[in-house]
Amino acid sequence: xxxxxxxxxxxxxxxxxxxxxxxxxxxxxxxxxxxxxxxxxxxxxxxxxxxxxxxxxxxxxxxxxxxxxxxxxxxxxxxxxxxxxxxxxxxxxxxxxxxxxxxxxxxxxxxxxxxxxxxxxxxxxxxxxxxxxxxxxxxxxxxxxxxxxxxxxxxxxxxxxxxxxxxxxxxxxxxxxxxxxxxxxxxxxxxxxxxxxxxxxxxxxxxxxxxxxxxxxxxxxxxxxxxxxxxxxxxxxxxxxxxxxxxxxxxxxxxxxxxxxxxxxxxxxxxxxxxxxxxxxxxxxxxxxxxxxxxxxxxxxxxxxxxxxxxxxxxxxxxxxxxxxxxxxxxxxxxxxxxxxxxxxxxxxxxxxxxxxxxxxxxxxxxxxxxxxxxxxxxxxxxxxxxxxxxxxxxxxxxxxxxxxxxxxxxxxxxxxxxxxxxxxxxxxxxxxxxxxxxxxxxxxxxxxxxxxxxxxxxxxxxxxxxxxxxxxxxxxxxxxxxxxxxxxxxxxxxxxxxxxxxxxxxxxxxxxxxxxxxxxxxxxxxxxxxxxxxxxxxxxxxxxxxxxxxxxxxxxxxxxxxxxxxxxxxxxxxxxxxxxxxxxxxxxxxxxxxx
Numbered sequence: 155x156x157x158x159x160x161x162x163x164x165x166x167x168x169x170x171x172x173x174x175x176x177x178x179x180x181x182x183x184x185x186x187x188x189x190x191x192x193x194x195x196x197x198x199x200x201x202x203x204x205x206x207x208x209x210x211x212x213x214x215x216x217x218x219x220x221x222x223x224x225x226x227x228x229x230x231x232x233x234x235x236x237x238x239x240x241x242x243x244x245x246x247x248x249x250x251x252x253x254x255x256x257x258x259x260x261x262x263x264x265x266x267x268x269x270x271x272x273x274x275x276x277x278x279x280x281x282x283x284x285x286x287x288x289x290x291x292x293x294x295x296x297x298x299x300x301x302x303x304x305x306x307x308x309x310x311x312x313x314x315x316x317x318x319x320x321x322x323x324x325x326x327x328x329x330x331x332x333x334x335x336x337x338x339x340x341x342x343x344x345x346x347x348x349x350x351x352x353x354x355x356x357x358x359x360x361x362x363x364x365x366x367x368x369x370x371x372x373x374x375x376x377x378x379x380x381x382x383x384x385x386x387x388x389x390x391x392x393x394x395x396x397x398x399x400x401x402x403x404x405x406x407x408x409x410x411x412x413x414x415x416x417x418x419x420x421x422x423x424x425x426x427x428x429x430x431x432x433x434x435x436x437x438x439x440x441x442x443x444x445x446x447x448x449x450x451x452x453x454x455x456x457x458x459x460x461x462x463x464x465x466x467x468x469x470x471x472x473x474x475x476x477x478x479x480x481x482x483x484x485x486x487x488x489x490x491x492x493x494x495x496x497x498x499x500x501x502x503x504x505x506x507x508x509x510x511x512x513x514x515x516x517x518x519x520x521x522x523x524x525x526x527x528x529x530x531x532x533x534x535x536x537x538x539x540x541x542x543x544x545x546x547x548x549x550x551x552x553x554x555x556x557x558x559x560x561x562x563x564x565x566x567x568x569x570x571x572x573x574x575x576x577x578x579x580x581x582x583x584x585x586x587x588x589x590x591x592x593x594x595x596x597x598x599x600x601x602x603x604x605x606x607x608x609x610x611x612x613x614x615x616x617x618x619x620x621x622x623x624x625x626x627x628x629x630x631x632x633x634x635x636x637x638x639x640x641x642x643x644x645x646x647x648x649x650x651x652x653x654x655x656x657x658x659x660x661x662x663x664x665x666x667x668x669x670x671x672x673x674x675x676x677x678x679x680x681x682x683x684x685x686x687x688x689x690x691x692x693x694x695x696x697x698x699x700x701x702x703x704x705x706x707x708x709x710x711x712x713x714x715x716x717x718x719x720x721x722x723x724x725x726x727x728x729x730x731x732x733x734x735x736x737x738x739x740x741x742x743x744x745x746x747x748x749x750x
Contacts (some may be wrong), residue, residue, distance in 0.1 A: 159740040162664040167568050169736035169749035170194055171724035173209070173561040173640060176298060177201040178738070180289040181565055182748040184281060191571040192220060192278035193286055195563050196271045199577045200290035200348075202561045203593070204341065205298050206744075208307045209640065210561045211580025212344070213381075213588070214596045216267035217430045219417060219626045220278055221634060223570030228626050230415045230430050231575075232617075233270025234598070235263040239614045240401030243604050246612065249398055254600045254612065256682025257584050258392020259385065259400025261597035263618060267577050268372050269412035276365045278571065283364050284352050291352075294592075295345035297338030301744065304582075305335040311583055318391045319586035321384070322594065326582055343592030350376065369411070378407040380590045390586055393682050402595070417626070420494060422447060423657050428626040432480040432488040432609075433617040435680070439625065439646040441472035443653075444499035445506075452658040457670055457697050459704035465654065466674050466691055466710070467506040469647055471515060473677035478516035478529040481609025482617040488609060489519055510709035512689040514678070528608060533678050536685050560622065560640030564726040566734050572726070574624035574636035576645070600682045621680045625649055629657075629727075637663075637725035639739075643680050647673040648721040663725045663737035670697040671720035687711075694720050 163169060168191075170181030180201045181194035189197075195218070203212045215235060221228035246260060255261050275286060308315075309332045315322040323330075325341060333339050354375065355368040371377060382404030389399045417428040418436065422443040429436030445468040454461040475493055483490075492498050498517065505515060514533045516526040560578035579596030587594050601619055602612035610619045623645045624638040639648050648671050656666040672693040679685050689711040693702065696717065706712050722745055724738040736747035 156661055156665040156669065158664045158668050160664055160737070162662045163736045163747050163749045165734050165750045166732050167734070167750045168194070169566050169726045169734045169747065170198065171564045171726050171736045171738045171745070171747035172198050172202065173722050173724070173745045174202060174205050175744065175746040176205050176293065177563070178746045178748040183289065184286060185567055187281060187285065189281045189286070190279055190569065191565040191567040191573045192274045193281045194565045194567070195573040195575050196275045196279065197286040197289055198563050198565070199267070199271055199575065200287055201293060202563070202577060204290050204293045204344070206301070206304070206561050207582050208304045209581055210577045211582070211593045211596070212268060213265040213593055214267045214577060214579025214581070215598050215620060215622060216270050216575060216577040217434055217620070217622050217624060218270060218274060218573060218575035219428060219430070219624050219636070220274055221572040221626055221636070222278060227419055228417050228428050228572070230417050231270045231274055232413045232415060233266040234433060234617045234620055234622070235266035236410060236615050236617050237263050237599060237602065237612060238402045238406040240403070241599065241612055241614055243606060243612050245401065246604050250396065251394070251604060253604060253682065253684055254602055255392035255394050256600045257597050258390060258398060259388060259402070259585065259595070260392065260398050261599045262400055262402050262585060262595040263599050264402065264406050264410045265580065265596060266412060267579070269369055272365050272369050273412050273414065274573070276362055282361055283355055283368055287348055287352055291345050291348050294341045294348065297340045299336050300333050300339040302335035305333055307583065308332055314391070321589050322582070322587040325587050325592050341592045343590060347377070347591045373407045373410065377591065378404045380588050381407065381595070384588050388586065418490070418494070420444070423654070424630040425657060426628040430623065431483060432490055432619070433482045434620050434623050435476050435480065435643070435646055436623045437480065437490060437494060438469070438472045438476050439623070439650055440494055441475060441499070442468040442646070442650050444494060444496060445471060445502045446654070447496065447499065448503060451654055456655045456659045457701060459701050459708065462672055462693070462697070462701065462705060463510070463708055463710070464506065465650060466672065467511060469650065469674060470511055470676050471502045471505060471517070474514050474516040474529070477533070477678040478525045479519070479522065479609060480619050482619070485613060485616050486609035489522065492519060493517070508708065510689050510691070512709070514686070525608065528605065529678070532603070532605070533686050536678065536683070537688065560642065562624070562638045562640055562722065562724055564636040564638065564724050564736070566634070566636065566726045566728045566736070570634070570728055572626065572634050572636045572728060574626050574638050576622045576624045576638055576640070578622050578640070601680050621645060623649070627653065632730040633727050635725060635727040637723065639721050639723040641721060643677060644673040644721070648723055652723055652725070663727065663735055667723045667725065667737050667739050670694040672697065673720060692720065694718065
């Protein structure tokens with residue numbers, strides 16, 4: 155039996171898993187109240203806004219996969235807001251920018267998570283708006299034990315809050331002091347904002363009407379007005395060290411709503427895998443799985459150098475294609491049919507040798523050579539030193555490294571419904587707090603490029619190509635699996651290792667989560683300042699000294715991480731006979747699965 159830190163949970167009533175124990179417990183409470191997986195996931199998302207404010211917020215983003223009982227496939231709920239009407243390349247260039255800052259008002263897009271949550275609640279929930287929001291309002295009003303990581307981040311940012319982002323100081327520095335780890339932390343402005351939103355929504359008659367009223371209140375009522383009022387005058391420092399005004403307006407918010415679309419699907423490695431579209435990095439997982447289809451992974455030691463080498467090299471190729479070809483398909487032709495085909499994957503597999511590649515190698519697609527060349531030119535000018543991704547202005551370094559600021563949710567219920575969702579954005583270091591709302595705007599626009607003619611070029615109304623990447627799969631025995639992790643560019647890397655070990659090596663959910671993880675920063679980073687680290691491979695020491703030595707002998711530039719430092723995976727599943735399972739990572743000592 156493979157070592158695990160916890161048991162894989164099993165039951166028949168319901169399972170919740172998330173990156174914070176309070177959110178997982180709240181999700182179970184909502185299932186116990188007669189709610190569905192969507193009710194639980196929505197309630198969990200609001201609680202995560204409160205208890206992990208360094209990782210997500212109410213004005214952030216969220217893609218989700220919702221798989222109703224009886225449906226053949228999940229549906230994508232797109233809570234990724236779009237660039238404002240004033241977000242043009244010409245405007246940003248006129249501001250003296252060559253890339254979009256990693257924080258500040260020009261890094262903001264329309265907040266999208268809230269509307270996607272409301273659509274999920276309306277379409278697939280049973281509980282009322284108040285029932286799903288009450289737990290989060292309670293923790294915002296009455297307090298929750300502050301995580302040590304939140305306290306440390308507030309301490310690091312305290313000078314910025316006091317001197318540059320004064321609207322943030324009353325929220326994150328109550329009484330003028332840095333809050334201490336473990337003390338009860340409250341956000342009364344957020345509690346008041348959510349209470350008012352629910353109260354206004356309840357002026358409407360009926361559950362669905364109240365949810366629709368909440369959507370209008372957010373995008374056309376007092377929430378949008380508070381954001382519009384603040385941005386009319388605000389001019390604040392960003393990750394470049396410059397002071398700039400934003401371009402988001404109330405009009406931008408009123409014109410946008412969340413949407414749904416079919417999930418991408420691929421039959422691979424005996425499973426049917428479902429992901430969001432190329433406006434996320436989700437297709438990377440399918441591409442890497444395709445490339446590895448003819449590799450005898452099941453014969454390899456899952457902690458051995460051959461397994462790690464092939465997985466990492468496949469990821470390097472898939473991420474090169476991500477950077478060259480992915481973007482919002484509403485604005486650009488994305489060659490997904492080619493990229494996800496077995497024929498293309500076989501050609502890419504032929505590029506994997508026995509030694510580590512140090513080159514960026516996007517696939518050669520006829521008629522799209524200019525996109526591959528543009529990516530190679532970008533990557534060449536953003537190579538970072540081996541010590542790590544560089545930062546901008548030294549005094550603003552704390553506003554640049556944002557590639558792990560995310561949370562994740564997985565839920566299955568007794569009826570067979572399932573949800574996998576990855577809320578993110580609007581974390582406490584992304585932007586100043588909006589007065590009266592108690593929370594900041596997102597910074598997802600940093601994933602656009604300020605170069606013309608790319609699938610991921612900045613343009614009004616376009617979705618940034620986000621890293622957020624929830625996953626689902628139908629396993630060979632018919633089990634429905636929901637899984638995912640925070641981690642920016644690492645999300646699909648850790649998910650790939652998890653899924654392959656689950657499929658090919660018989661690891662149960664907890665075993666696959668606890669197994670040593672690894673990832674590469676060889677790729678073009680999605681977060682400011684967008685660096686690359688050719689040949690880089692980060693790996694947990696539990697993989698073993700022999701494997702590490704062999705990977706170095708293959709030419710990988712290995713960085714051994716601290717123990718238990720990679721990934722925040724969680725998963726939940728439902729077997730055709732009704733048996734439910736769930737698991738969550740022990741890493742960072744926060745994530746938990748709950749179920750019975």
